[in-house]
Amino acid sequence: MMRSEPSDDCSLNWRACERHASCTMMQIFSLKLAYPPAGDQVKVYGFMAVRDTRDHLRNYIFNRTRVEQDDGFIQLSGPKRGIWWYDKQLVEFDMRIKRGDNEADDPQLIDGAVWFYDGCSPHAKVLTQRIDGDYGSVDISYTLLQTAMEATVQIAASELDRDIGLLVRAYYVSDLLHQGMQLFDGVFPADAAAGVADRYELDKYVVAASRRTKLALQLRIRSLDDDVDAWRYCLSPASKHGTDDFSFALSFATIDVKISWSTLD
Structure with a gap:
């Protein structure tokens, strides 16, 4: 929301302002377990965040504590600002499955970071990237939007x-x-x-x-x-x-x- 209010330098029709430019952005639609256990309710917690080259800070798209874990459906909690796309993105994650009474009893679903290189991907097409871990896989569904x-x-x-x-x-x-x-x-x-x-x-x-x-x-x-x-x-x-x-x-x-x-x- 940094530029929701038009500035004095914007054109008269500030909704079509020529001073401030649109850009290519990444829109994440969902996170899903690739192989959910049959007949078993899966409780997932942890985080997944994107770092773009605009400020290099974590932009959380999923962030849940062990107390407020998601039941089956991984409800996205972000991002908190738009994800700027230029050449590549770093996606970080640390997600666990709640199994026991303590965190030490919970298997690690995925943990680490991956680069997304999709500069040549088609505009406005839904893509799916699978992230594999020791105790499962997570599918991230997203698209790249130009002039966004x-x-x-x-x-x-x-x-x-x-x-x-x-x-x-x-x-x-x-x-x-x-x-x-x-x-x-x-x-x-x-x-x-x-x-x-x-x-x-x-x-x-x-x-x-x-x-x-x-x-x-x-x-x-x-x-x-x-x-x-x-x-x-x-x-x-x-x-x-x-x-x-x-x-x-x-x-x-x-x-x-x-x-x-x-x-x-």
Whole structure:
């Protein structure tokens, strides 16, 4: 979100600003166990992070402690900013499978780092890279998007019914995917609504979108008390600066969505 606000040097039509450039970005869609044990629930924890040549810092795409491990589905927690692609990327990982009462009892799923060299890979094609370890393999699904911008998605809930819990799920919808990529899965129990806060925010999530496309989000909003389902949709044109705000007033809550656009140059 470093350049969400246009500067004085931007052109008059700052959404199509010529001063700040788009770039090639890496969009990671999923992490999956390649060979999950049959009939056995797998609990995975640890981290996977990307280092690009923009600042060389870890940009976590998955980061879970042993206490908050994922059950089967590896829920991505990042990245926290767009992943700039130039020639190659370093992907680091240290992921374990929870088996015993202590970490010493847990087998190492994968541990180490690999370089991704895909400078000649086709634009906007879903690719899969398998990372093998001593106790399993993880498939990372991703794509490279040229002339891309960073979109930061924020979701907040307000005016909650104090007697009804709330479930909010958000999916990134793309023509590249057979099904939507889940960004958020947040639950606000009834006792949370009875607290002192009037507004509850989920974590930010960053995705990449190419120029002249639109970012599509699908929201499932469900009350936990009477199983009332509401589906809402957001469509935001990719741009170099600015924000798009959406608000959905339901009988049991109000859901606000904010999409902030920025370049990485």
